[in-house]
Amino acid sequence: MSDRSDLKSSFNRAINGRVEELERIARDILDHPESGFREVRTAKLVADWFSENGLALQTGVAKTGVVGTYDTGRPGPHIAVMGELDSLIVPGHYHADPDSGAAHACGHHAQIGAMLTVATGLLDESVKKGLSGRVSFMATPAEEYIELEYRESLRENGELEFFGGKQEFIRLGHFDDVDIAMLTHTGSETVGTFGVGGSNNGMIGKTVQYIGKAAHAGGSPHLGVNALNAAQIGLAAIHAQRETFRDADTVRVHPIITRGGDAVNSVPADVRIETYVRASNVPAILGASEKIDRALRAGALATGATVRIQTAPGYLPARYDLRLVDLYRHNAASLIGDDNIIELHHGTGCTDVGDVSQIVSTIQPTANATSGNGHGVDYLVEDYELAVIKAGKAMGLTVIDLLVESGAKGAQIADSFNAPMTVTEYITRMRGFRSDTTFKD
Amino acid sequence: MTSAENTELNALAQRSIDGATRHLISAAKTVYGTPETGFNEHKTSNYVLEQLRGIGLSVETGIARTGMKAVLHGSSPGPTVAVIAELDALRVPGHPGANAETGAAHACGHHAQIGSLLGVAMALNTPEIKKSLSGNVAFIITPAEEFIDIGERLTLKASGAIEFLSGKQEMIRLGTFDDVDMAMMVHTSATNGDSAFSIGGTSTAHVSHQVRYLGKSAHAGGAPDQGVNALQAAMIANLAINTQRETFREADVVRVHGIISSGGTSVNAIPSDVLYEGRVRARMVEAISTVAERVIRCYRAGALALGTAVEVQTIAGYHPLRQDPSMQEVFARNVERIIGPDSITIVPDDRTTGGSTDMGDLSMILPLIHPYVNSASGVGHGNDYLIEDYNRAVIAPAKVMATTIIELLGGGAGTAREALDKYKPTMTADQYVAAQREQFTIETYEPQQSH
Numbered sequence: 050m051s052d053r054s055d056l057k058s059s060f061n062r063a064i065n066g067r068v069e070e071l072e073r074i075a076r077d078i079l080d081h082p083e084s085g086f087r088e089v090r091t092a093k094l095v096a097d098w099f100s101e102n103g104l105a106l107q108t109g110v111a112k113t114g115v116v117g118t119y120d121t122g123r124p125g126p127h128i129a130v131m132g133e134l135d136s137l138i139v140p141g142h143y144h145a146d147p148d149s150g151a152a153h154a155c156g157h158h159a160q161i162g163a164m165l166t167v168a169t170g171l172l173d174e175s176v177k178k179g180l181s182g183r184v185s186f187m188a189t190p191a192e193e194y195i196e197l198e199y200r201e202s203l204r205e206n207g208e209l210e211f212f213g214g215k216q217e218f219i220r221l222g223h224f225d226d227v228d229i230a231m232l233t234h235t236g237s238e239t240v241g242t243f244g245v246g247g248s249n250n251g252m253i254g255k256t257v258q259y260i261g262k263a264a265h266a267g268g269s270p271h272l273g274v275n276a277l278n279a280a281q282i283g284l285a286a287i288h289a290q291r292e293t294f295r296d297a298d299t300v301r302v303h304p305i306i307t308r309g310g311d312a313v314n315s316v317p318a319d320v321r322i323e324t325y326v327r328a329s330n331v332p333a334i335l336g337a338s339e340k341i342d343r344a345l346r347a348g349a350l351a352t353g354a355t356v357r358i359q360t361a362p363g364y365l366p367a368r369y370d371l372r373l374v375d376l377y378r379h380n381a382a383s384l385i386g387d388d389n390i391i392e393l394h395h396g397t398g399c400t401d402v403g404d405v406s407q408i409v410s411t412i413q414p415t416a417n418a419t420s421g422n423g424h425g426v427d428y429l430v431e432d433y434e435l436a437v438i439k440a441g442k443a444m445g446l447t448v449i450d451l452l453v454e455s456g457a458k459g460a461q462i463a464d465s466f467n468a469p470m471t472v473t474e475y476i477t478r479m480r481g482f483r484s485d486t487t488f489k490d
Numbered sequence: 491m492t493s494a495e496n497t498e499l500n501a502l503a504q505r506s507i508d509g510a511t512r513h514l515i516s517a518a519k520t521v522y523g524t525p526e527t528g529f530n531e532h533k534t535s536n537y538v539l540e541q542l543r544g545i546g547l548s549v550e551t552g553i554a555r556t557g558m559k560a561v562l563h564g565s566s567p568g569p570t571v572a573v574i575a576e577l578d579a580l581r582v583p584g585h586p587g588a589n590a591e592t593g594a595a596h597a598c599g600h601h602a603q604i605g606s607l608l609g610v611a612m613a614l615n616t617p618e619i620k621k622s623l624s625g626n627v628a629f630i631i632t633p634a635e636e637f638i639d640i641g642e643r644l645t646l647k648a649s650g651a652i653e654f655l656s657g658k659q660e661m662i663r664l665g666t667f668d669d670v671d672m673a674m675m676v677h678t679s680a681t682n683g684d685s686a687f688s689i690g691g692t693s694t695a696h697v698s699h700q701v702r703y704l705g706k707s708a709h710a711g712g713a714p715d716q717g718v719n720a721l722q723a724a725m726i727a728n729l730a731i732n733t734q735r736e737t738f739r740e741a742d743v744v745r746v747h748g749i750i751s752s753g754g755t756s757v758n759a760i761p762s763d764v765l766y767e768g769r770v771r772a773r774m775v776e777a778i779s780t781v782a783e784r785v786i787r788c789y790r791a792g793a794l795a796l797g798t799a800v801e802v803q804t805i806a807g808y809h810p811l812r813q814d815p816s817m818q819e820v821f822a823r824n825v826e827r828i829i830g831p832d833s834i835t836i837v838p839d840d841r842t843t844g845g846s847t848d849m850g851d852l853s854m855i856l857p858l859i860h861p862y863v864n865s866a867s868g869v870g871h872g873n874d875y876l877i878e879d880y881n882r883a884v885i886a887p888a889k890v891m892a893t894t895i896i897e898l899l900g901g902g903a904g905t906a907r908e909a910l911d912k913y914k915p916t917m918t919a920d921q922y923v924a925a926q927r928e929q930f931t932i933e934t935y936e937p938q939q940s941h
Contacts, residue, residue, distance in 0.1 A: 271737040278733035285729055286795035289722040292714040292760075316736075340797075343937070347795030351730035351788045490787065 063173035075162030082136030082151040085191025111217030115188040125182025125456030131232040132164030133157040133192040156235030159436035166441020180452040190214035213401035228463035233440040236415030244415035247393025251366035252327040263318035273316030283348030298333035355489040362482035367403030370410040380446035410466040416440040503613040503892040518605030525579030525594035528634025554660035558631040568625025568903035574675035575603035584873040599678030602883040609888025624903040633657035658848035676887035679862035689861035690837035694771035696807035707762035717760030727792030742777035794937040806929035811850040814857035816909035857913040
């Protein structure tokens, strides 16, 4: 066992020498936010770092994704350590791009720092010598499920099929031989702690178009068919479904109107809505989705408008491997003490880490190092040492546990993991979520 | 008849009514104190029966449940003029005259009509006046002018007690008006105007919907996911109806309004059987069908949104009021003669009150007038609608109707015959009955579930 603790000491020491560099990279990304499938600068920054540090490099994976491969040269488990490249769009955020409104209001910039921290430690020669297997450092695009019209245009161009970066990674085969995956997200629950366990909702996305008939809103409103009224009835009808959602299913439906009419003196004839339908499990997502469609159709029926509902696959619910959680908890505690490890509850947000978790043994702990509201203008990483350095160390120490002794622990967890679905089944299932229906009475 | 004779008879009629002022006002107040809703006006009907018998008229009773008809014959044959009064109260809980149990209240002034009718009957039954008339005067007491309590009336319809849902509609169907040539009724009004009377204009036509949403009950706390909420469906429909309003044209004078007449039985159960009573009114029957189509679409949208079934029963309502210009002229002349100059405002023919009346239905088959006497305060159908001036509400209309009839049927009924010659009915009674029957439909919509 002294071998293992020596490896861990070497790992930590290697990182301690490069703290400033690693934190600087995270802050650099914070200052140059790019939203999903547009992370050109961020990707280049990661790719350059991988090259400079001797990792085998793949770029342009799922448009902007980057993979750096760390190979011990010995057979063993294949671990994916992930970090997300994309920002949100939150105009008014302290670090928002003034032109695009893009902003790291979800802390992904720290994830990249943490991922590079893991690589920094593992690349230490004395560490590498003691491990077996491979680690793929995956900088994944587009975790935030936003800008659906843009992504739809990419889909139509054949540049992607699914709207989440990790989903595309799965589709493109990057998880085919991965055994275990991990990513540390920032969190603000109890600052100074790591959160472990938990689970996340899954979701599907909908883009809705009401087509009415334009007419002069003052002169001849009786000749128009008001698509905005149709949409409002549809939205009100969605709210009328809420009492039927079960607590255990943690359903979330939260539409926005992305186009609400073109001129105030014309009866709106083209109104668009985007919404998610989230829930803790797939049957609940599908059940709620059916009710939402019904409600949306009612808006069309009431006004004589036409409604087109396009449903796109979103993310699957996330379930984390408790054996991996235990291993991680132990390593995280070695850095900040048992008292500073908290158990996460079910999260009603969604992540494409959920998709990964349906295929391989996965954890997504949180580094609780931020202030403000997630996705809000005031969400800021306050403690970079925790969010980048210690988060990276906790993951890396776990990787060491998985890959030492010929990767025995990693193999044991991977072999006994009861995957809900294979990659092929995953792709079939995701494609099955897609639908495009038009309703007019 | 010379104009001197006319003046003498008019004076006699006025004296007769003046002498009965206290009695007539007291009769109106008695009816006010016994408010009963349509087709349930048993006490009111019995009271009016006694009064008519007291005047010496023979009365046919039990027409359309509570309606009555008494005919006064002139000395020689001629047209029959009907004087109409309505028996029924509204339902306005909180009205000072409301029945504590039923909420029935005379918030539309029908009780004053009864007083006026009795006054006309007394005056015209004076032998000298009766002798001067060529033709008859039919006193017709009609039930259920207010088109309310749809559920209750549908039950009466199902039992065969009635077929149509208002008193005059039923009376047309039963032939009560078959021997009537022309009709008049004076309604009270709270319109702020300078003159005592107004005449002219029209009313809206309407159609009613009895809408029943059928969902699935479930414990509202324990298993709301197992329920299908019929109340939510009705509320979505109501919301959807409101969004249609921008498509209504002012010229069509569209009014759409509804109530939830049964909105769930217990708060801890998901409502599974909800009744919505809807009404569509418009200036013309054609506009009603356009609007009703939109409204029915909204009822169905409520069902689609929640996954309930919905049954929409369409109930034939009222026709727009068409007042006869010749009779209007005679009436206006008599107002000026009896009440004084500038006592009547002539309303343009195309001016529409938002309300509806089954006098509209009658106006499709015979000439009539429906003047208003400005004598009330408050808001019509509101809890503050009160007759302020009973002399004006009861006595003045009695006098003017009496002298109008003296002019119409006096002198060999030349004036009445002239009016009848000019009048062309919109439809016959038979055509009317057939058209009403055709409107009664039931449509059921059960949205298809995709799974």
